[in-house]
Amino acid sequence: MQLKDTVAVVTGGGGGIGGALAERFVREGARVVVVDLDPAAAQVVVDRIEQTAPGSAIAHGADVADPDQIAATVARAEEAFGPVDVYAANAGVGGGHGLGDEGSWSLALDVNLRAHVRAAEVLVPRWLEAGRGYFVSTASAAGLLTQIGSAPYAVTKHAAVGFAEWLAVTYGDRGIRVSCLCPMGVETAILRAGEQSGDPLGAAATRAVTSAGDVLSPETVAEQVVAAMDDEQFLILPHPQVLDMYRQKGADYDRWVRGMRRYQASLLAQG
Template identity: 35%
Template sequence: MQLKDKVAVITGSARGIGQAIAKRYVLEGARVAIADLDLDAAQKTAKELTALGPGSAIGIAMNVTDEDAVNAGVEKVVETWDGVDILVSNAGIQLVHKIENFPFAEWKKLLSIHLDGAFLTTKACIPHMYKRGGGSVIYMGSVHSKEASPLKSAYVTAKHGLLGLARVISKEGAAHGVRANVICPGFVKTPLVEKQIPEQAKELGVSEEEVVKKIMLGGTVDGEFTTTEDVAEVALLFAAFPTNALTGQSLVVSHGWFME
């Protein structure tokens, strides 16, 4: 087991990509905190994953934009398992508008969840990694960490920002054995993406089928969505990697939608 007895905090993990990563970690022996706004869903997911074993999980409430809530959630994890080894900052939303129509309140909300959330959870977890002599910080980026699409000014800005944050953490954390990486998925058919399909169709004046085939999957090599399991495998790679060789790096998981 690659993560036996490692302690992981995964935000936004009651469902979707975060849940798939949590499941992969538990199967590798980790102890996982399902940190989510929806406590009931987090506890339900934790119970289901614990039943799978060989690792275990707990559900905790966490609003990643609230420093006190983040600190309280991380402290609960430390009280339960005596430390933190892995952080996966995965919580996120998507809001789409043309730039001239983008409400400033929505811009700030999106950036706060993605960027403030990554900052606050890192700030809370990293001292515990330092105490343990090492750890892994993983940010959930996107192909939009590398590329741009219409209607997504806030999202693209946020996802680009995570690359910079990871590089700083890589340099600051190196002396303490802490690595930082960014996973950059293509379109994964989660509720977040499914919500975008009718929104983009309306905004662009095209059919939902065109949004899927041309905009979302037109650039892939096989016309396939990236799966949550694809992303979870990369999250395992970064969390379990034994040296600093990959620190500061990002990996695109997109069926060829974006290549570098």
């Protein structure tokens, strides 16, 4: 899909990957609703966009895990710019450390998974009627390889990948395109949250990601997302080594699990 003359919604757009996506989408000719739980953060991104592309973006404060607020977000986009062509489900949370608790599981499931499902419930009927639409799911390499440190994060990111895959399989022949973004280290607040938590598993989680490959800028990731959308490519891997790791995992699952246990032990020993 070419982004020129499209309308896009970007959640978690107040910074990090979401902010970079919003700015890059506008550069490609889209009009964008920048959505964030913190409307002031979303407005900062819009103010930056307005310096070079006036009238191309608006800020909208919303909890995109809430079905009513998702519907209101889509309505706001339609009111401002017209029917939504692209929905970038980018908002995400870390989910705490270890097994987590009821609160961390509920939050991770709501933001990392159910927000995607609920957005699709609003948009898919519209897109089927129009014969086109694009859903961009921000998951994580943790959704393919697991995540040392946080069960809620690892499990919900696996689920996000699974849901994106289901959308692509189910509706791909009816005009709906899907891309699933699975990076490793990107310089965002979530990346550094573990090392600042004071929890050994949290610190290990950050070290696991930062030692496995380059830590990319959000702008670099956004550039790769746009290129993948141009090609209507499903799996977006800003860190290409993730594909090799994924293949190794599938080739010998038991060996993979043993290796991950050794890797975790080495990371914890560093702390």
